[in-house]
Amino acid sequence: MSEKNLQSEFLKGIWQENPVFVAVLGLCPSLAVTNSCINGLAMGAATFFVLVCSSILVSALKSVIPKPVRISMYVLIIATFVTIVDFSLAAWLPDIHKALGAFIALIVVNCLILGRQEAFASKNPVGLSIADAMGMALGFTLALTLIGGIREILGNGSLLGFSLFGPHFEPWVIMVLPPGGFFTLGGLLMVFQYWKDRKQARLRAEQNREPLVKGPMVV
Amino acid sequence: MSAQPTSARLIISVTLAGLLAGLLLAATYRVTQPLIEANQQKATETAIFQVLPGTDHFESFWAHDGILEPIENPLSIRADQQVVYLGRDGQNQMTGFAIPAAGPGFQDTIKVLYGFDPNKREIIGFQVLDSRETPGLGDKILKDPAFLGSFKHLAVEPVILLQTKGPPQHNNEVDAISGATISSRAIVNLLNKNLNPLLDLLSQKAQAEGGPHE
Numbered sequence: 001m002s003e004k005n006l007q008s009e010f011l012k013g014i015w016q017e018n019p020v021f022v023a024v025l026g027l028c029p030s031l032a033v034t035n036s037c038i039n040g041l042a043m044g045a046a047t048f049f050v051l052v053c054s055s056i057l058v059s060a061l062k063s064v065i066p067k068p069v070r071i072s073m074y075v076l077i078i079a080t081f082v083t084i085v086d087f088s089l090a091a092w093l094p095d096i097h098k099a100l101g102a103f104i105a106l107i108v109v110n111c112l113i114l115g116r117q118e119a120f121a122s123k124n125p126v127g128l129s130i131a132d133a134m135g136m137a138l139g140f141t142l143a144l145t146l147i148g149g150i151r152e153i154l155g156n157g158s159l160l161g162f163s164l165f166g167p168h169f170e171p172w173v174i175m176v177l178p179p180g181g182f183f184t185l186g187g188l189l190m191v192f193q194y195w196k197d198r199k200q201a202r203l204r205a206e207q208n209r210e211p212l213v214k215g216p217m218v219v
Numbered sequence: 220m221s222a223q224p225t226s227a228r229l230i231i232s233v234t235l236a237g238l239l240a241g242l243l244l245a246a247t248y249r250v251t252q253p254l255i256e257a258n259q260q261k262a263t264e265t266a267i268f269q270v271l272p273g274t275d276h277f278e279s280f281w282a283h284d285g286i287l288e289p290i291e292n293p294l295s296i297r298a299d300q301q302v303v304y305l306g307r308d309g310q311n312q313m314t315g316f317a318i319p320a321a322g323p324g325f326q327d328t329i330k331v332l333y334g335f336d337p338n339k340r341e342i343i344g345f346q347v348l349d350s351r352e353t354p355g356l357g358d359k360i361l362k363d364p365a366f367l368g369s370f371k372h373l374a375v376e377p378v379i380l381l382q383t384k385g386p387p388q389h390n391n392e393v394d395a396i397s398g399a400t401i402s403s404r405a406i407v408n409l410l411n412k413n414l415n416p417l418l419d420l421l422s423q424k425a426q427a428e429g430g431p432h433e
Contacts, residue, residue: 064232065232066224066228066229066232067224068224068229069229069232072233073232073233073236076233076236076237076240077236077240079240080240080243080244083244083247084243084244084247087247087248087251087252087255088247088251090251090255090258091250091251091252091254091255092254094255094258094262173356177353
């Protein structure tokens with residue numbers, strides 16, 4: 001990734017550097033609010049808004065913000081957007097606001113958002129920062145929706161509120177309780193780690209083969 | 220940014236940013252606050268109409284020191300005030316009282332609203348407004364049909380009881396939810412505790428209204 005382009009910056013957050021499954025960031029909301037698919041989706045959407053807006057602002061103001069106080073500035077910017085989301089949800093989507101409760105306000109301390117400001121938006125132009133923020137936020141949203149979906153199907157026998165298995169399904173209640181969050185996340189992390197290991201093993205195998213195919217190489 | 224910025228510059232930039240953020244939030248607050256309050260008011264109203272069947276409009280009262288003091292502005296209600304809503308039907312006849320109550324549940328405070336008919340001395344409607352009971356077990360207080368059905372005609376005297384074995388035998392018994400006995404008991408306890416000190420007051424008010432209107 002020596003040359004940065006919009007597409008690769010956008011895509012890396014969704015898969016290769018997925019904030020939850022690869023970087024293992026933002027675990028508090030990933031565990032706490034994912035007891036149903038719609039809650040995971042709503043949390044992801046709220047985070048999406050905050051992350052993209054903060055990245056735009058931080059990237060645009062990066063030459064104005066003095067280095068020694070940059071972290072407090074980032075937190076201030078993030079907190080402002082989080083409060084806007086909090087008020088807006090309470091005003092226009094009261095049911096979602098009730099379901100997510102205190103976790104909306106806790107987006108402020110989601111290390112994924114602060115991490116993207118410090119690691120990316122403060123060093124890159126606005127366009128790239130938007131692509132990076134959107135990719136990361138989308139990856140986060142997908143991860144939360146996936147965890148929420150799995151937990152809702154197993155623990156409640158429904159998906160997005162629609163009953164899947166009829167009245168005779170005995171829900172696996174623990175999956176919508178806190179331990180279910182750890183089980184689901186642990187299982188998914190295992191799957192992602194397995195894929196990563198396999199890909200690395202394949203790459204290594206290819207590298208070892210290369211000299212034989214292309215002739216001697218100076219290393 | 221090349222040289223070390225002076226502390227004056229740091230202070231000014233953070234202050235400026237804080238000021239801007241404050242302005243932005245004040246603007247958002249102004250736009251959303253009326254909507255948020257309207258939402259809460261609407262949620263309460265919907266619940267009142269649900270627990271008092273046939274209600275067309277209602278009046279709000281603050282029950283304290285043996286009197287019912289009318290509340291003019293519903294937005295002025297404080298959380299520690301015991302509010303009582305008097306429901307009326309289209310002919311202005313009393314349909315009953317809707318009473319908010321709160322008490323300790325299995326995990327957190329359970330907030331409910333129940334409808335009380337002072338002439339029959341029965342609870343005639345019930346709704347959980349807010350609860351954090353265990354999902355899949357305790358949260359059945361929101362939707363278990365047998366449990367909620369107990370509150371259609373529930374005598375409150377001598378005291379509301381919880382029937383944990385089989386269907387209720389008497390009209391002052393609530394059908395407990397299997398697997399959620401603690402949450403069921405929490406509801407029964409909070410109803411008893413909340414209604415007891417209000418009973419006389421509400422009967423007086425009902426008599427002043429002209430008793431049963433058969």
